[in-house]
Amino acid sequence: MIRNDVFQTLKPIISEHLVVCNIGAPSQELHAMDDQPSNFYMLGTMGLASSIGLGLAAAQDKPVVAIDGDGSVLTNLGTLATIGSNPHGNFTLLIIDNGSYGSTGDQPTYAGMKTDLAAVAKACGTENVQTVSAEDTAAAVQAAIASDEMTIIVSKCESGNVKVPVIKTNPIVIRERFMEEVRR
Amino acid sequence: MATEMDHQIVKDLKAAGIDYITSVPCKQLAGVIEVLDETPEIMHMPSNKEDEGMGLCAGAFMGGMKPAIVMQNTALGVVVNTLATLIQFYQIPLPMLISYRGEVGEPVACQVEMALHTKAILNQLHIPTYHFHKPEDAAELPGILEYAQMASKPVAILCDASFWRASA
Numbered sequence: 185m186i187r188n189d190v191f192q193t194l195k196p197i198i199s200e201h202l203v204v205c206n207i208g209a210p211s212q213e214l215h216a217m218d219d220q221p222s223n224f225y226m227l228g229t230m231g232l233a234s235s236i237g238l239g240l241a242a243a244q245d246k247p248v249v250a251i252d253g254d255g256s257v258l259t260n261l262g263t264l265a266t267i268g269s270n271p272h273g274n275f276t277l278l279i280i281d282n283g284s285y286g287s288t289g290d291q292p293t294y295a296g297m298k299t300d301l302a303a304v305a306k307a308c309g310t311e312n313v314q315t316v317s318a319e320d321t322a323a324a325v326q327a328a329i330a331s332d333e334m335t336i337i338v339s340k341c342e343s344g345n346v347k348v349p350v351i352k353t354n355p356i357v358i359r360e361r362f363m364e365e366v367r368r
Numbered sequence: 369m370a371t372e373m374d375h376q377i378v379k380d381l382k383a384a385g386i387d388y389i390t391s392v393p394c395k396q397l398a399g400v401i402e403v404l405d406e407t408p409e410i411m412h413m414p415s416n417k418e419d420e421g422m423g424l425c426a427g428a429f430m431g432g433m434k435p436a437i438v439m440q441n442t443a444l445g446v447v448v449n450t451l452a453t454l455i456q457f458y459q460i461p462l463p464m465l466i467s468y469r470g471e472v473g474e475p476v477a478c479q480v481e482m483a484l485h486t487k488a489i490l491n492q493l494h495i496p497t498y499h500f501h502k503p504e505d506a507a508e509l510p511g512i513l514e515y516a517q518m519a520s521k522p523v524a525i526l527c528d529a530s531f532w533r534a535s536a
Contacts, residue, residue: 227453227457228452229423229449229453231419231420231423232419232420232422232426232450232454235424235426236424236427239413239425239426239428239429239431239435240427240428240430242411242413242424242428243428243429243431243433260417260419260420260423262416263416263420266413266415266416270413356459359430359458359460363430366432
C-alpha cells in the first residue's frame with residue numbers, strides 16, 4: 185500500500201475531525217479524495233504540520249490529527265521533543281513513513297535507511313508511540329482519536345504517489361473555513 | 369533577574385490578550401522568559417527553532433488563541449520561508465519580540481554579521497518593524513500589539529542592547 189491507499193482507509197475515520205496535513209503530495213491527495221473544511225492544507229512550509237497540529241491541540245479541546253511524512257519530520261526533528269514534553273491528549277501525530285520524499289521524486293530519506301522515527305519519538309518523551317503496517321493504520325488512528333492519550337503513529341507504507349491536481353483554494357479560505365470548524 | 373521592564377513587557381502582552389507564547393532564548397530575553405514562566409494567563413511553550421515556533425503559533429491562532437514569538441534577530445535567517453509561506457500567506461497576526469543582537473554595546477563580533485541583515489530582511493519581507501532603543505520607546509508596545517491584530521500580519525519589535533541596558 186502507498187500513502188494514497190492508506191488515506192482511502194482513513195477517510196471515514198478522519199473526515200469529521202480536524203486534520204492538519206503535510207505539504208505537497210499528501211495535502212493534494214487528501215484534497216482530491218475528501219476535501220473538507222476541517223482539513224488544513226499546508227501549501228508552503230515543509231515540516232511544520234506537526235507543530236501546527238500541536239499548537240492547535242494545545243489551544244482547544246477537539247481532537248486534532250496531524251498527518252506528516254518521514255521526510256517532513258526529519259526536516260523539523262525538534263518537533264518530536266516539543267511534542268514529547270508538551271503532551272496533549274487530544275493530539276494524534278500520524279507519520280506516513282514511506283522512506284522517501286514523495287513530493288520531490290521519491291528520493292530516499294534516512295528514515296528509510298537507519299533512522300527509526302518511532303524510537304526517536306519515544307526517546308523525545310512521547311509515551312504512546314506505535315509503529316503499524318499500512319493495513320493497520322486506520323484502526324490505530326481511530327483508537328488514538330478515541331483515547332485521551334497523545335499518540336504518535338508511524339505508518340510503514342510503500343513509496344509512491346497518485347496523480348492529483350495541485351490545490352488552488354485561496355489560503356485565507358482554507359484558514360477561515362478551518363477556523364469555523366474549530367469554533368463549531 | 370527580571371527587571372521592571374521585563375515585567376512591563378509581559379504585562380503589555382497580557383493586556384493585549386496574548387495568551388500563547390513560544391520562545392527560543394537569548395541572553396537579552398532571559399528576564400522576559402523568566403516572567404513568562406511565572407504568568408499563568410500565558411501558555412509558554414518553548415520551541416527548538418523559530419520556524420517550528422511559528423508553526424506552533426499558527427496552530428494556536430487557528431485554535432482561538434492570540435500567539436506571539438520571543439526570539440533573537442539572528443533567527444530571521446531561519447524563518448524567511450516560514451514568514452512568507454505560512455504567517456503571511458495565511459495572514460496570521462504574529463507579534464515578534466526580537467532581541468537585536470549585534471548593535472552598539474554588543475560584546476560578540478559575530479553577532480554584528482546578522483545585525484547588518486536584520487532590518488534588510490524585515491524590509492524585504494514588508495514586515496512592519498519597530499526599534500526599541502531607549503526605555504521610553506517601549507510605551508509603543510500596546511499600540512504595536514493591537515496593530516498586528518488589526519493588520520493580521522507579523523510585526524517585528526527589535527530591542528537592542530542600549531534598550532536593555534538602560535532598562536536594567
